[in-house]
Amino acid sequence: MSAGQRLVVVNSTWGPRSLFGDADDVLPRLLESLTRELPVDAYRRCAVLHPNIWHGHGPGQVRAWLRRAEQAGLTVVPPLGPWRQVLAAADAVIGDHGSVTYYAAAIGTPVLLGAFPEADLDPASPVAELGRTAPRLRPYEPLLPQLDELLAHHHPDRHAQLTALASSSPGSSAALLRRAFYGLMGLAEPSAPAYLPRLLDPTYGDLPSDIPPAPPLLAPLQVLTHLRDHRPAAPPEIAVTRHADGLGAHPAPPRGPEPTATPASPPAAAPTTSQAPPHTASPTTSHPGAHTAVHEDVPDVTRLALADLVLHDSRPEPAAWTREAMRRHRHCAMAACVTAPDTCLVRLPDGRLVTLTAAPGPDGHRDLCDPAVYASALYAWYERGKPVEELLDGLVVVTGGTSHRLQVTITPPR
Known part of the structure; x- marks a missing residue:
């Protein structure tokens, strides 16, 4: 979570x-x-x-x-x-x-x-x-x-x-059931306390103690973004809302801002093609945009032709993969690989690599989300013609009602 x-x-x-x-x-x-x-x-x-x-x-x-x-x-x-x-x-x-x-x-x-x-x-x-x-x-x-x-x-x-x-006797089922069963058999109960052993889950091979990890998002993602006006002495802030298109349906019409995090004006509807609509300045403090992000392992490979942003995760050589992905999918604007739970590597159209990493807060804790969100925020910034160098002092990504501050590093093409 x-x-x-x-x-x-x-x-x-x-x-x-x-x-x-x-x-x-x-x-x-x-x-x-x-x-x-x-x-x-x-x-x-x-x-x-x-x-x-x-x-x-x-x-x-x-x-x-x-x-x-x-x-x-x-x-x-x-x-x-x-x-x-x-x-x-x-x-x-x-x-x-x-x-x-x-x-x-x-x-x-x-x-x-x-x-x-x-x-x-x-x-x-x-x-x-x-x-x-x-x-x-x-x-x-x-x-x-x-x-x-x-x-x-x-x-x-x-x-x-x-x-x-x-339950009339919380926590007592093992003792009550054992007493009843031994009574039906006419036998004396063992002296050891009755208890119910935990079942081992063969899927995990151990005692299941946590919520299972989220499955990889292989469905195409329709992404709505808001770029807030840059405040002096504050890092740029971009709100990202992603809808999975896994059942062949388009995202529901946006209902307006998410609590406490997203900008005040409602986002634009996601386009049905890979081309985002022209963006004009909003009379409020946000500038909406939209794009399509597709994992390279998407079950329906024809959806890759609609991708503005091609995604992958856990590749052994992420920089090489992004280069090859840009070559394979020449219509896409960026390729991004999630390299760690808090890091995403993105290749820009000019070949430069941008590393986006969750920055620790004042308490040293990192509020993590899917790092592929970072790539969508970078796409929203870049498609508006804004210099990536302006993000070197940091970027704030807002998603799921939470703000995530990122560290940004740029390296030359390789």
Whole structure:
């Protein structure tokens, strides 16, 4: 998770009337909305699916259904993965009548019900009570306003009665179950304390303790930028908002500024081609622009022909890769390679290399985001005809509600 990011979790139990199996095809529309409407740097998206979904359909089929969403940034938690940690970190959960969605409500997390078959539940059950009190997803309406509404009107004690119903003896299930089982067998219990061992996740090969790493963004990115007017004695500041285009949809119309970070005027809509529209000075303090950034490993290689900025990561010789990428994709303006969690190397059209590195704050801590954002900020600066040398004293990139100060180094062509 990057500073300022919100975590939205999609959760489904198993069965034909679950969110994953709903006959109204809620899930495909939901996945498209998560991709199209939520900026990738402001929102982290995870999917937690019941193990029976994986075992019933097979991991290969489940991955195939979710592949495009994964390429657009969805993290799919494996069946034995750290779903508890994901749930604890979630800012919102979109779920159904399964136990994980219920647990989310019980710990005070905002819950939006995407599917809820009341007829399948005992009306007196705690889960049925969740269905009577939690708001419902409106699948044919934009998702982002619904999330904003959910978070704005939520109170941690909204489902306090569900917390009380979750367990009559918290933390005692191992002892109670062992006592019952040994009683049924007519045997005396062992003297050692009862406990539930943790399951090892074969995907990780160890005890899962953290949220899985975000998958690489292989989907094309439509990037909206704002260049704020340069204030004296302050580094230039550029706001960057990126939308993944992994499901074949164009970004949702911008809703205006992001809280506390983005400029006051709304961004221009992203173009459908690689050419950004002419830029004119805004009457406010921002100058909007747009471009398309495409990872070189994009599944649909035809999308590379639309790239203004070609991206890659973890190449053994990043400088050589940027040079070759500019040769292979002659239509693009820049090539950028993420070389570390806090660093990006960018080759300019004139062959110079620019290294962008997250600068430590006063406390020595670096607020990290995807370093490919740095390259988009540099593109926004360069396409306006501004000298890169003016960035040698630093650059501030604003994304996901957080400002990131960068150190800029320029080296001659090589």
